[in-house]
Amino acid sequence: MTLVDKVILLGANNHLPMLEKDMYDSWKRIMELYMVNRQHGQMILESVENGPLIWPTIDENGVTRPRKYSELTHAEAIQADCDVKATNIILQGTSMTKQERECKLYDEIDKFAYKKGETLRDFYLRFSLLLNDMNIYNVELEQFQVNTEFLNTLPPEWSKFVTDVKLVWGLHTTNIDQLHAYLGQHEFHANEVRLMHERNTDPLALVATHQMTQSPYQNHQNSYQNS
Structure with missing residues (x-):
């Protein structure tokens, strides 16, 4: 296939649908919300952001090999499961109809x-x-x-x-x-x-405003009554 053929193919309508760049943030938000609302959602999201679990190794008869799933700790097994779920979500999208x-x-x-x-x-x-x-x-x-x-x-x-x-x-x-x-x-x-x-609905502000707007006669009368 020539370079021209490849360019034509890339411009054809038979490739996977792509998001416009201004839609990336919106789609990212939808995917993140979908992930975190699943069981172990935060671990699924971290798998997407930081990469999958690096499986621990074990020495066996002088040979170092990755551990089998059955040899993982409980936490490591959960993370491995979350890695699979994260991959499926990215490849398949959300399961919402x-x-x-x-x-x-x-x-x-x-x-x-x-x-x-x-x-x-x-x-x-x-x-x-x-x-x-x-x-x-x-x-x-x-x-x-x-x-x-x-x-x-x-x-x-x-x-x-x-x-x-x-x-x-x-x-x-x-x-x-x-x-x-x-x-x-x-x-x-x-x-x-x-x-x-906000000032009119604040009782303290109303009192302060009332005191500031009292006339000199009212202040004098109040002082006389209190004496």
């Missing part, structure tokens, strides 16, 4: 929630990663559903800006990249609203 994957992803997007303290960008990146997972498995949502889920999951301090978007923007044609770009312009104001809300 397409329907199970779809159900899992629909469930994840239904339960998607804002994490306290995260920035708008962090929130946007997590949501985008989930959408990327859905694209890998051809799990489809209408653009309107995607945008609505993204907006409705934002915390209360964003409510004014979310309402503005829903009233003015076309959620059937807008994508979350555009929503993120628009909302990012108002993150400072949203953070101010959040801080104000």
